[in-house]
Amino acid sequence: MMSDSLIPLTVIKGAGHEFIPLPKGENAITADFHSIRTKTESPAHITSGFYKIEAGPERPAHYNFEESKYVLSGQIDILDEATGITHHLVPGDFAFFHVGSKVKFSTKSHGMAFYAVTRPVRFAHPNLEGREEGKSKL
Template sequence: MRTATESPAHITSGFYKIEAGPERPATYTYEETKYVLSGEIDVFDEATGITHNLVAGDFAFFFVGSKVKFSTKSKGTAFYAVTRPVAVAHPTLKVIEDKASL
């Protein structure tokens, strides 16, 4: 989905899956939300030193500049939405623009 505003704004969404293994560090240059659908996802916040254990039904928001490490002892799935363009478009993805707002 792409929205028309005074400056280009994008929102991209999808599913995030994680399984037990090494931590996955992330430094955010965009905003992101995650809504946990199943399992559990641990988020270590480098700014506070706190690890948040997210389970199904939990919601998290990551500001620009956030530095975190994702991990899990089992597995977890979340729905995410980010304020950035699609990094690599799916081959069958079709862009649909809302002509009414242009």
């Protein structure tokens, strides 16, 4: 029996990074797969997804939102322009980007990370749509 005050989970089935091909001619992609407008004291958006990068040109980013990034595979190199330090993140490493952070992403091979950001969906990836539990055909 479910109480009126309880809200059910949203479960995304098969939201794995293997469903995220890079666009033709690109070496990196941001693939948002879930976003909500929070119902907290100070409402904000929370969006999560996968970041994939392969060897190629540096990818600059200047943050006007917060982001947490957790590396799942490969290596992601991040040049922090505030310090001049390049961080070499490998599986199990975590990075937090503050509003105002300015970085350049790169890799010598490939890298995959899961992220959560405080912004609405920008790049919904079509291969991840319709995977909510109850809608998924998996």
